[in-house]
Amino acid sequence: MGSMGAVWGGDELDLDAYLERIGWEGGELRADLATLRAVHRAHTGAITFESLDVLFGRPVGLDVKEVEGKLVHGRRGGYCYEQNTLLAAALERIGFEVSGRGARNRSRGGSLTAVTHAVLVVTVEGEPWLCDAGFGWQGPREPVPLARPGAEVRQGEWVFRVREEADGVLVLCVPREGAWRDLYAFSPQPYHPVDYVVLNHYSSSHPRSAFVGRVVVQRQGDSERLALVGRELSRLLPDGRTERREVPAGELLALLGREFGLRLSERDAAELLRMYRAED
Template sequence: MWSGDELDLDAYLERIGLRENPLAPGELRADLATLYAVHRAHTAAITFESLDVLLGRPVALDVKSIEGKLVHGRRGGYCYEQNSLLAAALERIGFEVTGRGARNRTRGDSLLAVTHAVLVVTVDGEEWLCDAGFGHQGPREPVPLGRPGADVEQGKWTYRIREEEDGVLALCLLRGDTWRDLYAFSPQRYHPVDYVVLNHYSSGHPHSSFVGRVIVQRPGDDVRRALVGRELTSLHPDGRIERRLVGPDEILTVLDREFGLRLPDREAEELVGMYLAGD
């Protein structure tokens, strides 16, 4: 399903910092401990970013292209790339992995199209939501789907699954004293080819939120950071948000310092040029 047999698993594990972890490649099993370790390491190491869309580069979803960019090129990616890579790795390890399509709910009451890709992994008969591609508000660890309404604490951050009509499940994040919906998804299974269609819209349609602006995000343990356009925000577990503007002279430094992202020279030059043109 996810072309896990084509993935260089050793290179992937080295990229996310698990190669020299006690969970060595030969000891990885399709169990909950491994799922947690891989998910958490992936979200820590690989930044959410859609800069190729901004720069007019094609976003390929075959495993070798994603591996070349996110693993060997040490770039980041957005949900289709991130979760396709995670799915391939988990499948290669031996997990049962299926896809879902989700509606973003972080933009008020607007009904948005299904454009977000998430994964459901089954371990010992229990389903777990896995998502390495929702940016700074996304979960760092798997979230159990069979316990609607239960608080799921991940360090200083708390998530919850809410069950709605027709089997729809919503992932919620506690910010301060307020629960906020992140996205909702139905039981319908999605396949890699479905993500190709969603990726076509997200990477090229003029109404896509990724077209025409910088989006780089990272879900830290203590602070969640996001660069959208020129605004850098820092989200704290108590709900506080700090904001500041980023100028052309510091954009590359911010990408490196705050997000661990270094662009190749050509892309870096183009990005700075876009920031200068906007002044």
């Protein structure tokens, strides 16, 4: 544990339950790069990105036990603050040095956006790595090195690159249609769990938040990435092509289970269908 103690609530986490939830297949847990990579990959493969509680108008709690109850024991998904709070707690419990950062989303165009995305920087043997289980379908499956800006990082069929701008700002990029596109940018300023409480309040309740008033469910796969936003299902392929189609209400729940591994309670399923049909 770092000198500041359990900053991310790692001492409160049921680590065994978390490891079962992400499908951990054994092996000794050490604060090394191999473990970091394996835990990150398992987490992003097992826990769906979704913000349905925001759609339902429910508060999104970031206390570690609340996040564990929902994402681990309840087998739900979550969005960036929940996902990276859980990942940070697990990594801290294992013994990693974990720090937060606040990022500006650049994936929606060129206009300047507020800092609304939470990411992690984990230091292993003196080298910083970007860890992010909460950027949905476009995010990395594994840690991305930050000490070598400009180098291409291949994760299976997907490629990432970090470039450096003025004032130490780092930008995560992906190739799309023959050019590198920015996903998000973050400064060196450390963020703490209390900072994410403020960002989470905006993202879960402000009328201009991208998550308020619409379905957002996303999944990272090895051969394709999926996003259901509103009524549109997008399928992103490694070559940058995106296939899109509308999902009728009658197909919604089966699709969430089949494609996103998301099974809702009867109450949540009924509420989601009611709201989904209201968009007709």
